[in-house]
Amino acid sequence: MDGSAGRIRAAPSLLLSRGARRRQRLAADLGQLFLLGVTSLSALAVLAIFFFIARDAVPFFRLEGFREFFTSPRWYPSAAEPEFGALAIFAGSGLVTLGAALVAVPVGIAAAVCLSDVLPFAARQVVKPVVEMLAAIPSVAYGFFALVVLAPLLQRSGGTVLAAAAWIIGAPVAGLLAFILADLGADHAPEPLQKRIRLGLLLVLGGAAATGLWAASRALAGLEISSGTNTLNVSLVLGIMALPTVVSVSEDALQAVGRELREGSYALGATRAETTLRTVLPAARSGIAAAAILGVMRAVGETMVVWMASGNAAQIPSPWYNLLAPVRTLTATIAGDMGEADHVTGSARYHVLFAMALCLLVFSFVCNLASEWVLHRSCRKAGG
Amino acid sequence: MSLQTRKILDRTFSGAGLLAIAWLAAALLVLLAPMVVRGLRAVCFQGTIEHRRFLLEKFERGDRTEVEAEIRAAQAAREPAWRMLAEFDRQLAAGEASVRARYRAPLKDLRKHLQFLLGPEPGKPRPPLLRDQYGQTRMDLAQLGLERVLRREEWDYSNPAAGGVRESKPRAEDFAGTPLAALFPYVEQNLAAMMRPRRTFYWGFWTDESFDAHFFGGIWPEILGTFYLAIGTLLLAVPMGLVAAIYLTEYARESRFLAVLRTCNNTLAGVPSIVFGLFGLAFFINTAHVSPAKSVLAGSMTLALMILPTVIRASEEAIKAVPRTYREAALSLGAGRWHTVWSAVLPAALPGILTGIVISMGRAAGETAPIIFTAAVSVGRPLALWQTLAQPTPALSWNIYNLATEHEAVDLVRHVQYGLVLTLVGLVLLLNLAAILLRARIARRLRN
Numbered sequence: 001m002d003g004s005a006g007r008i009r010a011a012p013s014l015l016l017s018r019g020a021r022r023r024q025r026l027a028a029d030l031g032q033l034f035l036l037g038v039t040s041l042s043a044l045a046v047l048a049i050f051f052f053i054a055r056d057a058v059p060f061f062r063l064e065g066f067r068e069f070f071t072s073p074r075w076y077p078s079a080a081e082p083e084f085g086a087l088a089i090f091a092g093s094g095l096v097t098l099g100a101a102l103v104a105v106p107v108g109i110a111a112a113v114c115l116s117d118v119l120p121f122a123a124r125q126v127v128k129p130v131v132e133m134l135a136a137i138p139s140v141a142y143g144f145f146a147l148v149v150l151a152p153l154l155q156r157s158g159g160t161v162l163a164a165a166a167w168i169i170g171a172p173v174a175g176l177l178a179f180i181l182a183d184l185g186a187d188h189a190p191e192p193l194q195k196r197i198r199l200g201l202l203l204v205l206g207g208a209a210a211t212g213l214w215a216a217s218r219a220l221a222g223l224e225i226s227s228g229t230n231t232l233n234v235s236l237v238l239g240i241m242a243l244p245t246v247v248s249v250s251e252d253a254l255q256a257v258g259r260e261l262r263e264g265s266y267a268l269g270a271t272r273a274e275t276t277l278r279t280v281l282p283a284a285r286s287g288i289a290a291a292a293i294l295g296v297m298r299a300v301g302e303t304m305v306v307w308m309a310s311g312n313a314a315q316i317p318s319p320w321y322n323l324l325a326p327v328r329t330l331t332a333t334i335a336g337d338m339g340e341a342d343h344v345t346g347s348a349r350y351h352v353l354f355a356m357a358l359c360l361l362v363f364s365f366v367c368n369l370a371s372e373w374v375l376h377r378s379c380r381k382a383g384g
Numbered sequence: 385m386s387l388q389t390r391k392i393l394d395r396t397f398s399g400a401g402l403l404a405i406a407w408l409a410a411a412l413l414v415l416l417a418p419m420v421v422r423g424l425r426a427v428c429f430q431g432t433i434e435h436r437r438f439l440l441e442k443f444e445r446g447d448r449t450e451v452e453a454e455i456r457a458a459q460a461a462r463e464p465a466w467r468m469l470a471e472f473d474r475q476l477a478a479g480e481a482s483v484r485a486r487y488r489a490p491l492k493d494l495r496k497h498l499q500f501l502l503g504p505e506p507g508k509p510r511p512p513l514l515r516d517q518y519g520q521t522r523m524d525l526a527q528l529g530l531e532r533v534l535r536r537e538e539w540d541y542s543n544p545a546a547g548g549v550r551e552s553k554p555r556a557e558d559f560a561g562t563p564l565a566a567l568f569p570y571v572e573q574n575l576a577a578m579m580r581p582r583r584t585f586y587w588g589f590w591t592d593e594s595f596d597a598h599f600f601g602g603i604w605p606e607i608l609g610t611f612y613l614a615i616g617t618l619l620l621a622v623p624m625g626l627v628a629a630i631y632l633t634e635y636a637r638e639s640r641f642l643a644v645l646r647t648c649n650n651t652l653a654g655v656p657s658i659v660f661g662l663f664g665l666a667f668f669i670n671t672a673h674v675s676p677a678k679s680v681l682a683g684s685m686t687l688a689l690m691i692l693p694t695v696i697r698a699s700e701e702a703i704k705a706v707p708r709t710y711r712e713a714a715l716s717l718g719a720g721r722w723h724t725v726w727s728a729v730l731p732a733a734l735p736g737i738l739t740g741i742v743i744s745m746g747r748a749a750g751e752t753a754p755i756i757f758t759a760a761v762s763v764g765r766p767l768a769l770w771q772t773l774a775q776p777t778p779a780l781s782w783n784i785y786n787l788a789t790e791h792e793a794v795d796l797v798r799h800v801q802y803g804l805v806l807t808l809v810g811l812v813l814l815l816n817l818a819a820i821l822l823r824a825r826i827a828r829r830l831r832n
Binding site for chain 1 (some may be wrong): 386389391397404408626650652654657659693707747751782784788801805813
């Protein structure tokens with residue numbers, strides 16, 4: 001002890017005086033406090049966003065109440081007797097999002113599975129930039145595409161396009177289904193007849209599928225699309241926009257499933273498809289659910305595409321699943337009406353837009369919490 | 385299930401995955417192809433003499449004697465057309481009132497479209513609007529103008545079941561039997577002589593101001609505005625994001641407070657962009673009064689808030705990827721905590737951080753919804769640096785929307801719209817390409 005103390009005394013410059021040490025400690029603490037302060041700014045920003053949106057939304061509910069806003073489909077904000085029923089607009093947002101999810105989730109998950117389990121490493125290095133480019137293209141460019149390229153195409157030759165799409169999507173799916181069903185049916189037959197039964201079933205089912213497809217495509221080809229700016233158009237484009245989110249999040253989830261599970265499944269004699277469907281996908285279930293939620297969030301919050309190409313008609317399509325009718329969404333209403341409402345600050349016309357923004361905000365917050373909870377649970381499960 | 389079926393199912397499964405990937409690639413291709421092809425036509429096109437005349441009169445560009453000679457030649461080719469029109473005028477003035485009344489409306493319409501194609505009639509006073517002072521500057525639009533001179537569109541409402549049916553009738557029929565009937569074949573056959581098309585590379589599209597609501601000129605104010613917005617956003621977001629990332633990775637201990645911070649960060653990342661726009665309007669402009677009305681500053685602040693989570697997350701990842709040994713080596717050399725971060729960790733994480741920043745910059749440049757209420761105007765002059773504090777600016781993203789939907793003649797400025805889209809998408813993709821290359825370099829360095 002004594003010796004070491006002597007050595008320290010021999011190099012006094014290394015030893016700080018008590019005051020200096022305290023100063024340094026204080027500086028470090030203050031520095032850390034500063035860092036903490038800056039870091040909490042993002043938390044403060046969230047609070048501020050909630051506060052300021054809610055502050056301008058509350059006057060609307062105070063003026064007009066809740067009932068009309070959430071239950072009436074009549075949206076006439078600039079009439080002499082203004083009506084602020086936003087049900088049709090909520091329905092529009094929902095419909096567009098549903099369509100986008102139908103495009104993005106299956107394709108996204110299939111692409112993610114392919115990226116993580118099928119493609120070799122080199123091919124993955126090529127595909128990943130494609131996904132990143134899709135994510136990087138600004139939403140207004142997507143909107144421009146939907147409005148200037150896709151909408152006229154749908155309007156001019158929508159029936160033909162839809163019929164072709166029905167064949168392209170339907171034929172492989174129907175063929176596969178017929179094959180599986182024929183095989184399953186033949187499984188129960190006695191051994192010598194199996195081959196013949198399988199063939200017969202295949203022919204019958206395939207014929208039925210082809211007839212069905214033919215009828216469907218005939219019906220679609222006769223379809224007249226009165227306006228190219230409709231739910232179908234927007235759903236397709238939004239689906240493509242949401243794809244990168246779904247692909248990258250679910251690919252991460254699939255990658256997180258360990259090698260051991262896959263190898264165990266292969267060792268039991270499963271094919272790659274069986275391994276993926278029965279082992280890997282169930283294990284990555286929660287991550288994929290989170291991917292779908294994030295994709296849906298992206299579609300709900302998107303403004304430019306729906307503003308430019310959804311037709312902006314505040315109506316509930318009849319029947320509700322009619323994808324060829326124009327709709328109007330929350331985001332497009334906010335973006336479009338603010339220009340007119342801006343100069344009447346203080347009226348219900350202005351505050352109703354904030355009420356809509358509040359609904360969007362709450363929805364995205366809930367979605368976020370849900371996805372976080374799901375991911376958290378999966379992490380804990382993987383850990384334990 | 386038989387083994388063969390399982391095999392086939394396995395193949396189709398892989399096939400479905402590959403199909404999904406192919407669909408992704410096809411989507412990208414279908415999306416980009418029209419933008420690139422038609423976008424380039426904003427710069428490289430068949431320019432008419434009117435284009436060269438505009439450049440000469442507005443910017444003194446081009447060889448004056450040569451262009452003036454060309455203008456004279458074009459005028460000589462147009463002169464018979466205008467003469468026929470003037471002669472018909474005189475004939476009508478001398479003739480009966482009923483004939484005059486019959487031809488008044490068709491003649492007025494014809495004159496309007498001829499002026500649309502060729503520019504103002506010689507000898508008449510100069511029209512006030514710039515777009516009326518010149519004929520069509522592009523050959524594709526001149527073809528459209530020719531079509532409008534030759535044919536007239538009419539809506540037929542005779543069948544109420546079908547609603548309005550569009551019909552196109554030759555205009556020559558209206559003037560059958562008059563000397564003016566000769567005008568139509570003359571214009572049709574001599575279009576090239578009147579317009580003198582020539583392959584033109586108009587590089588000024590990227591560096592010229594726009595004139596008369598984008599009928600003429602380029603998109604420099606939009607490019608500059610986007611540049612200001614993106615740079616301003618980075619200046620605000622990067623320091624904050626970097627500090628937050630350093631705190632989160634190097635200082636903070638796992639605690640409930642940290643979990644809340646992370647949740648807030650994720651929430652901020654998920655807030656719809658239009659809500660950011662409303663918040664920017666309600667807070668930065670109406671409450672904090674950073675500027676009297678829309679301004680680049682308010683827009684940058686809004687955008688900075690929007691990309692903050694991305695910057696934080698990317699920087700966090702980059703800092704976490706720095707090997708532990710770097711920190712331990714610095715600490716063992718006697719460096720303090722801050723010194724370690726500053727001199728050992730940050731330089732090692734810099735390329736990764738830069739990647740994140742570059743990608744966020746692309747996002748800030750491309751975003752439209754947050755700047756609608758906070759920074760964007762449709763028409764404006766390029767701003768000087770000090771004006772960005774208080775003045776709004778045109779921006780690429782906003783003007784794509786505006787020109788494609790709200791412009792008074794959407795079809796006549798299609799080439800400008802495509803040019804804007806190509807410029808924006810090209811800019812963003814170039815930034816992303818830079819990020820990808822940067823990341824490849826990091827990966828290579830880490831492997832060595």
